[in-house]
Amino acid sequence: MRTTLRRGLRVAAVALAAGSIVLSGCASPAEEQADVSGVAEEDRYGGTLNIGLSADPLGVDAAVVNQVWRHVARALSDSLVFLDPETQEIEPWLATDWTVSEDARTYSFTLRDDVTFNDGTALTGEVVKANLESLARPGIHTSARAIVEGISSITVPREDEVVVEFAEPNAAFLPSLSRAHAGIVSQASAEAPVEERQKSLDGSGPFRLVSYTDNQEIVLEAREDYDWAPDYYEHEGRAYLDGVTYKIIPEDSVRNGAVQSGDLDFIYWVDANYIPELEASGLTISYSAVNPATGTEWPVNTSSPLLQDVRVRQALQHGVDRASLAAISSNGVYLVPKGPLSEENPYFSDQSEYLAYDPELSADLLDEAGWDEIGSDGIRVNDAGERLSLRFPRDGAVEQIVQEQWKQIGVELVLDPPLAAEANEKLLSGEYDLAYWYHSSPDADVLRANYGVATGSNRAFIAEDDERGQELDALLQEQNTLLDHDARQAVVDEAARLLVEDAYTLPLETDVDVWAYSPDLQDIKSNGLDQLLYDAWLQGGE
Amino acid sequence: MSGGPGAGGRLRYLGKRLAYGVVVLWGAFTASFFLLYVLPGDAAGGLTAGAEGEDLEAILAEQRELLGLDRPVLVQYGDALWRALHGDFGISIFTRRPATELYFEAFGETIRLAAVGLALAVVLGVLLSVLIELIDWTWARELLLSLPPIAVSVPPFWVGIVLLQLFAFQLRLIPPTGNDSLPGLLVASLALAIPGAGGVSQLLTTNLRGALTSPYIETVRNWGLGRAGVVVRHALRNSILPVVTSFGTTVGVMIGGTVLTETVFSRTGVGRVIVDAVDGRDTPVVLVCVTVSAAIFVAVNFVVDAVYPLIDRRIELEA
Numbered sequence: 001m002r003t004t005l006r007r008g009l010r011v012a013a014v015a016l017a018a019g020s021i022v023l024s025g026c027a028s029p030a031e032e033q034a035d036v037s038g039v040a041e042e043d044r045y046g047g048t049l050n051i052g053l054s055a056d057p058l059g060v061d062a063a064v065v066n067q068v069w070r071h072v073a074r075a076l077s078d079s080l081v082f083l084d085p086e087t088q089e090i091e092p093w094l095a096t097d098w099t100v101s102e103d104a105r106t107y108s109f110t111l112r113d114d115v116t117f118n119d120g121t122a123l124t125g126e127v128v129k130a131n132l133e134s135l136a137r138p139g140i141h142t143s144a145r146a147i148v149e150g151i152s153s154i155t156v157p158r159e160d161e162v163v164v165e166f167a168e169p170n171a172a173f174l175p176s177l178s179r180a181h182a183g184i185v186s187q188a189s190a191e192a193p194v195e196e197r198q199k200s201l202d203g204s205g206p207f208r209l210v211s212y213t214d215n216q217e218i219v220l221e222a223r224e225d226y227d228w229a230p231d232y233y234e235h236e237g238r239a240y241l242d243g244v245t246y247k248i249i250p251e252d253s254v255r256n257g258a259v260q261s262g263d264l265d266f267i268y269w270v271d272a273n274y275i276p277e278l279e280a281s282g283l284t285i286s287y288s289a290v291n292p293a294t295g296t297e298w299p300v301n302t303s304s305p306l307l308q309d310v311r312v313r314q315a316l317q318h319g320v321d322r323a324s325l326a327a328i329s330s331n332g333v334y335l336v337p338k339g340p341l342s343e344e345n346p347y348f349s350d351q352s353e354y355l356a357y358d359p360e361l362s363a364d365l366l367d368e369a370g371w372d373e374i375g376s377d378g379i380r381v382n383d384a385g386e387r388l389s390l391r392f393p394r395d396g397a398v399e400q401i402v403q404e405q406w407k408q409i410g411v412e413l414v415l416d417p418p419l420a421a422e423a424n425e426k427l428l429s430g431e432y433d434l435a436y437w438y439h440s441s442p443d444a445d446v447l448r449a450n451y452g453v454a455t456g457s458n459r460a461f462i463a464e465d466d467e468r469g470q471e472l473d474a475l476l477q478e479q480n481t482l483l484d485h486d487a488r489q490a491v492v493d494e495a496a497r498l499l500v501e502d503a504y505t506l507p508l509e510t511d512v513d514v515w516a517y518s519p520d521l522q523d524i525k526s527n528g529l530d531q532l533l534y535d536a537w538l539q540g541g542e
Numbered sequence: 543m544s545g546g547p548g549a550g551g552r553l554r555y556l557g558k559r560l561a562y563g564v565v566v567l568w569g570a571f572t573a574s575f576f577l578l579y580v581l582p583g584d585a586a587g588g589l590t591a592g593a594e595g596e597d598l599e600a601i602l603a604e605q606r607e608l609l610g611l612d613r614p615v616l617v618q619y620g621d622a623l624w625r626a627l628h629g630d631f632g633i634s635i636f637t638r639r640p641a642t643e644l645y646f647e648a649f650g651e652t653i654r655l656a657a658v659g660l661a662l663a664v665v666l667g668v669l670l671s672v673l674i675e676l677i678d679w680t681w682a683r684e685l686l687l688s689l690p691p692i693a694v695s696v697p698p699f700w701v702g703i704v705l706l707q708l709f710a711f712q713l714r715l716i717p718p719t720g721n722d723s724l725p726g727l728l729v730a731s732l733a734l735a736i737p738g739a740g741g742v743s744q745l746l747t748t749n750l751r752g753a754l755t756s757p758y759i760e761t762v763r764n765w766g767l768g769r770a771g772v773v774v775r776h777a778l779r780n781s782i783l784p785v786v787t788s789f790g791t792t793v794g795v796m797i798g799g800t801v802l803t804e805t806v807f808s809r810t811g812v813g814r815v816i817v818d819a820v821d822g823r824d825t826p827v828v829l830v831c832v833t834v835s836a837a838i839f840v841a842v843n844f845v846v847d848a849v850y851p852l853i854d855r856r857i858e859l860e861a
Contacts, residue, residue, distance in 0.1 A: 145601070199638075248808065251806050258710075
């Protein structure tokens, strides 16, 4: 219901664009962007950053509600380790160092001794233990629970140490820990009932929560005593900004208007259609927030009678013209994927050859697979008289473009979306020939979580007698047991190749979270899709 | 009925109306409960949206147990009805706050918006209709006559976006978001009032036409009253009745319009609460919304039924 409403509003907004040009007469020319490199550090303090949100995130705790990890939760809490967006190495944060056992099952952390939470309590091993235990409770969001899944024991040998032991090897634990889902909060916050944590928490982040008004705004202010930022940042001590206000503005065109008029300083997930207009009004447009996991991909349901033949799946893979898909669906903003992992993923490898657009090859593969007759409607038919018609659970721009492209190779894609509340269940039950899924975790283990059979979600519905599928599963399980980067990389590369070569998944595009912000806002950084506000400052500190 | 308009007859009539209202309330509650149940998907699905976990099946089952969605539907219904009778509609699944609290927080905002919108709609509608009757130039009258159908047919969210662009971003007279400014409330109410005013004006113009061509107005005119006096003091009084009758509907349209208006103006209110609740199958919140909305309708219609005979003595009380 909301999507149709929003679509209506978007149409209205486009219709209005003409009108608003008339209303505005002529927009004021963009002010010359001043050279900011010369602003001394002490002159960067002050000001409140106003950020537009498209919906009420329903809370501030990434362990309980979805999507808030991008923004509010990351500003309120720190993690044990920091994933450096430039080097893609795991760096110290609340933990100064750590050791991992050879079998990737035991992680020992040494903690900083100078960290306090917003409620004044200190960071200790016991607090970390309480945090990790609290994430295993019912009511905690699955993304957070997945991080602590498989922990067999947590011990605190010394006040500033904590040892986490897994029943099975888990090489992905550190990258997972770096995310806001595992942001460390005070003992009281950790042990609070889930519904209390959802709306307020005491973290050790550079900002504290001042107020939360449902459907209106979330207000944060800087912590004066903050002094434990990761080395990656350019300064130390408290954040430059005095405060951050997140304003909830559900309507796209209104959010755009508000950032153009200066009522907001920063918006994100900007629809590509609006970029020219926002750029013309002098805003900074950033394309640096790239999904570090997989991007948009369609897992293929290999249990569907139509898709058991690998040649049919490969025909679909080569039947997608990804370059024109990106050009049409996002005005070329999204990236053309080069494999099942995003280029921003630490374990990315280039598997482009298996994703090349080759409709002739697709036609040959389909002929070979027995779909060699083309019916009067242009859709292929096999000897049994079945049409090559596939059902898909979503109906949007991307789906319609692929539908059109597959029509060229004689494949019908029926777009038959379920209601939002039943989508997960329907996708999991395998009643669709293809599905979609979305991940944002910056590690190769996302492939196991998605396609693993022994452990994982088996989104390609790989059967026991599917030899290549079982081979793939063995690789996916193995990569999470390897600590040596190069050894793990080799296994991941093999798995990535198999995933796309045999078309267990169809990577379509790597999404880029487009940011549009005031030219007064400097040094706001992205880490994957996370918004890092610690180094950000406002010129003229409003 | 044969009781005539005596006090006893009126009480009996109002009593029946009241009983009817209670049935409507129960029906609305029950229908929305089962509608949500029959609709595919449930809140557990919504709660796990965006999940990056692994064993989603198990987590869905656990969520259902947590929310009590694994119980037989009749048990769930009986429980919900029993608690609702005590004024307890349960905890909102997504915000994890009492559903009634959530609703009534938003309720005040929506009532303000709808009340100001309704007042504006009536004032604008009546003014326009009277103006149409009083204006002499044919071309101007034709122009004014074309306004109500346009006002009724323009999409309310489009009106909202135009007004917001103009008042917030061009003239900067109102803040673009939030509930806290009076000018902001007025502009948002105006967006809501325009279609309502069109409706009021259409109805009123038709009735004024009828009244002004009727014999008794001839008589009034012969008393030597000026045209404005005739229109305002006599014709209007007789034409306003159907507008009052349609109040129930107008209020409904207003409340319905708040959904879009609140979205465009980023105001909190019942409109946004109910859309989100239906979207996520947040049953406790939906039940509060539907029950209270139904109660408002019942109350408005009850009041209209009660005051109607006072406006027009000739109305037969039928029960």
